[in-house]
Amino acid sequence: MSVTRGSVAIVGAAESDLDAVAAGMSPIDLMAQGVDRALRDAGLGLRNVDALFCATTQARTSALSLAEYLGLPDAYTDSTIVGGSSFEVHVAHAHAALEAGLCSVAVVAYGSTQRTVGRRAASAREFNPYETPFRPFLPASAYALAASRHMHEYGTTREQMAEVAVAARAWALLNPAAWEKQPLTIADVLNARPISDPFTVRDCCLVTDGGGAIVLARADLAEHLRHAPVYVLGSGQSITHASISSMPSLTRTGAVESGAWACQAAGGEAVGDRRAGAV
Amino acid sequence: MPNADESPLATYIAHLKRGELGYQFSPSTNQVVFYPRLIAPKTGARELEWRVSKGLGTVHATTVVHPRQGDPYNVCLVDIDEGFRLMSRVEDIPPAAVKIGMRVKFRVHALEGDEDPYPVFTPVEGAR
Incomplete structure (x- = not known):
């Protein structure tokens, strides 16, 4: 048994306030704001919503909090939290729930006030007796360990890795909502404050406030809403580890599996043939 | 039960x-x-x-953490000869001198107060 390719679609999407939000905003405020804007984008309203998918590091029971905030006691909920890919997992789960008829209009929401409250307060790490005593600066040190292995196995250079941050900044300069307004050079990255070798602060993600939401519905409803539907063709998931010392291979991520399964579910042939968007 | x-x-x-x-x-x-x-x-x-374990292993991955306060320190992953991997650090050498492939041996980190002991490593003398 599996979900049907294209049986559901994304019908609305929006961002919440971004960058540095007003004092006192909570992550749930930002989720609700994103949900409100995304529903308007779809031409729907809160009264249509019967499923909530959400996750944030700042709220362990975000589904409870969001259902309470939105006044949706009977909503189908899922607050699976697996890190940054939580929302792709939510889309996969919403696909199944919608197709099974367990709900009809699902929202997937995120909110974070990590800039305002500080990174440490927003993402407190659980104690791991096999890692915490060594004080890795997570998640940067986990990626740094993987980078050291990549450099060792493939000869990847610092400059090549810095190009990722440089490219991301170049794309950001095209977006008026982006936090950073200045170009970034490889030298800027290499000369920035070191965090966990080989990475400097400029190799690492910006810490900003933000959030957003998307709306999903079955294809028959999607075809009658405001935008051309963005059909969900397929998804894949793979969990390699929670702690970096348990990652089977530092240079082969679970994306190798999840990407292949998503393409296969979407009806794809070789991965190289795909023209569909992937997340 | x-x-x-x-x-x-x-x-x-x-x-x-x-x-x-x-x-x-x-x-x-x-x-x-x-x-x-x-x-x-x-x-x-x-x-x-x-x-x-006999306590011997090989450094698999390594980084140097630069805290806001205090000296930089090593964090690494060590592949132990018996077939498992763990996080630790290599001591007795500068943190940046730890290299992938380095042979290391285990010792227990000295206790401080109520802190549980944990394994640390030092370079094996004479290893490549």
């Missing part, structure tokens, strides 16, 4: 207090298990026996 006498972590710490790097082995599948658990991954086998 009565509760388990001792947690996997407590057994691991007890080994460290005796100067030993303990790990588990699942005899039914010849599978080395680390971090210590109650059941073996994939098989769910309950019969996990504790063994003591």
Whole structure:
């Protein structure tokens, strides 16, 4: 048994306030704001919503909090939290729930006030007796360990890795909502404050406030809403580890599996043939 | 069923207090298990026996953390010869001198107050 390719679609999407939000905003405020804007984008309203998918590091029971905030006691909920890919997992789960008829209009929401409250307060790490005593600066040190292995196995250079941050900044300069307004050079990255070798602060993600939401519905409803539907063709998931010392291979991520399964579910042939968007 | 006498972590710490790097082995599948658990991954086998490592390994990955306050320090992943990997640090050399492929040997980090002991490593003399 599996979900049907294209049986559901994304019908609305929006961002919440971004960058540095007003004092006192909570992550749930930002989720609700994103949900409100995304529903308007779809031409729907809160009264249509019967499923909530959400996750944030700042709220362990975000589904409870969001259902309470939105006044949706009977909503189908899922607050699976697996890190940054939580929302792709939510889309996969919403696909199944919608197709099974367990709900009809699902929202997937995120909110974070990590800039305002500080990174440490927003993402407190659980104690791991096999890692915490060594004080890795997570998640940067986990990626740094993987980078050291990549450099060792493939000869990847610092400059090549810095190009990722440089490219991301170049794309950001095209977006008026982006936090950073200045170009970034490889030298800027290499000369920035070191965090966990080989990475400097400029190799690492910006810490900003933000959030957003998307709306999903079955294809028959999607075809009658405001935008051309963005059909969900397929998804894949793979969990390699929670702690970096348990990652089977530092240079082969679970994306190798999840990407292949998503393409296969979407009806794809070789991965190289795909023209569909992937997340 | 009565509760388990001792947690996997407590057994691991007890080994460290005796100067030993303990790990588990699942005899039914010849599978080395680390971090210590109650059941073996994939098989769910309950019969996990504790063994003591010879304490030798090879650095698999390494980084140097630069804290806002204090000196930079090493964090690494070490592949132990018996077939498991753990996070630790290499001591006695500058943190940036730790290299992938370096042969290292285990010692117990000295206790400070109530802190549980943990394994650290030092370069093996004369190794390549």
